[in-house]
Amino acid sequence: MSDFIPVNEPVIGEREKELVMECLNTGWISSEGPFVSQFEEAFSRRVGRNHGIACVNGTAALDIAVAALKLGPGDEVILPTFTIISCAAAIVRAGAIPVVVDADPHTWNMVPDQVAAAITPRTAAIMVVHIYGLPVDMDPILEIANRHGLAVIEDAAELIGGTYNSKPCGSFGTISTFSFYPNKHITTGEGGMVVTNDDALAERCRSLRNLCFLPNRRFVHEELGWNYRMTNLQAALGLGQLEQLDQFLSKKQWIGKKYNEHLSDCNEIRLPLINTSYAENIYWVFGFIIDESVPCNAATLISTLAKLGVGCRPFFYPMHKQPVLKDLGLFAHTSLPIAECLYERGLYIPSGLALREEQISHVSKMVRDAIGEFVS
Numbered sequence: 001m002s003d004f005i006p007v008n009e010p011v012i013g014e015r016e017k018e019l020v021m022e023c024l025n026t027g028w029i030s031s032e033g034p035f036v037s038q039f040e041e042a043f044s045r046r047v048g049r050n051h052g053i054a055c056v057n058g059t060a061a062l063d064i065a066v067a068a069l070k071l072g073p074g075d076e077v078i079l080p081t082f083t084i085i086s087c088a089a090a091i092v093r094a095g096a097i098p099v100v101v102d103a104d105p106h107t108w109n110m111v112p113d114q115v116a117a118a119i120t121p122r123t124a125a126i127m128v129v130h131i132y133g134l135p136v137d138m139d140p141i142l143e144i145a146n147r148h149g150l151a152v153i154e155d156a157a158e159l160i161g162g163t164y165n166s167k168p169c170g171s172f173g174t175i176s177t178f179s180f181y182p183n184k185h186i187t188t189g190e191g192g193m194v195v196t197n198d199d200a201l202a203e204r205c206r207s208l209r210n211l212c213f214l215p216n217r218r219f220v221h222e223e224l225g226w227n228y229r230m231t232n233l234q235a236a237l238g239l240g241q242l243e244q245l246d247q248f249l250s251k252k253q254w255i256g257k258k259y260n261e262h263l264s265d266c267n268e269i270r271l272p273l274i275n276t277s278y279a280e281n282i283y284w285v286f287g288f289i290i291d292e293s294v295p296c297n298a299a300t301l302i303s304t305l306a307k308l309g310v311g312c313r314p315f316f317y318p319m320h321k322q323p324v325l326k327d328l329g330l331f332a333h334t335s336l337p338i339a340e341c342l343y344e345r346g347l348y349i350p351s352g353l354a355l356r357e358e359q360i361s362h363v364s365k366m367v368r369d370a371i372g373e374f375v376s
């Protein structure tokens, strides 16, 4: 079991340890410590936004974003069905209505034409989610949003450091969100960030993150918020990681290149796009789709690979199939075949920043061997 290659392993350097030790040595461990605002400033500058609001995780960042925009009962929010539950949960928790669209079979991202077709008089916002390493085609989405006067929430959790037409992911939304879970391009253990250029929205986000204390009358509340504050310890880790973001991006792209070299002639799987006309893939994870000709689904291949010592994960289970959302009466007659197929036949293999060349060769060989068990 010691040779097991996990699906993710982060890289934590000396700089992060030095900064975290500074928190421990000075006693500044809570959200009051100085690294939180330093991390917010450095991160929002990197993304090209005026404000950064650090919080406990990417799920909380979405809750804050939805609440800051005052989305609620009667409001429809369009989002991809092929995403993590955090996206739909934030909308549903606010009392708003999630409206899902299918994925593109090649980029795995939401399709602008389908977003346009899903607009109704009740649509209040579009939640864009960049998936697995390539961004959503933003120009047409922004054009639709402008035409209809809609807010855009841009969930860039998986594309820290990624760009769309050379502009940073996270710089497009009315409000944009990130996650710093250890499988992300930079990590704070658990953590997230909301970014925006809008002063009033930023102020609301800060308040929502901190229980909506009234500035002049502490312990008096006119609105319910959360304690979603990031600690100084997490921010210290984040600052150290952010200094290395460009190296981490190069490493992820190197991992993608190596997997492509090893697997591009494997006809039984469809590899992710290396680029599109507007972006380079930054391989948050290296996923692939099992070809229809192979009589096995992702779940079976994942358990075969686990026995061979390779940690894998299935692709997202579409939102329109989620029992918890269907129980709320949502998506009763919705069928979105691309996302359903992505879940059925898609998986990702070890893609973490600590991955070594020999591990990539080994994983690639195991992928071929595992698929070989199902084709004669």
Ligand SMILES: Cc1ncc(COP(=O)(O)O)c(C=O)c1O
Pocket (backbone or CB within 6 Å): 056, 057, 058, 059, 060, 083, 084, 086, 087, 129, 130, 155, 157, 158, 179, 180, 181, 191, 192
């Ligand atoms: C697109 C996307 N949004 C939100 C999240 C939630 O982030 P967190 O795990 O930090 O709550 C994730 C987590 O992986 C994600 O991939």
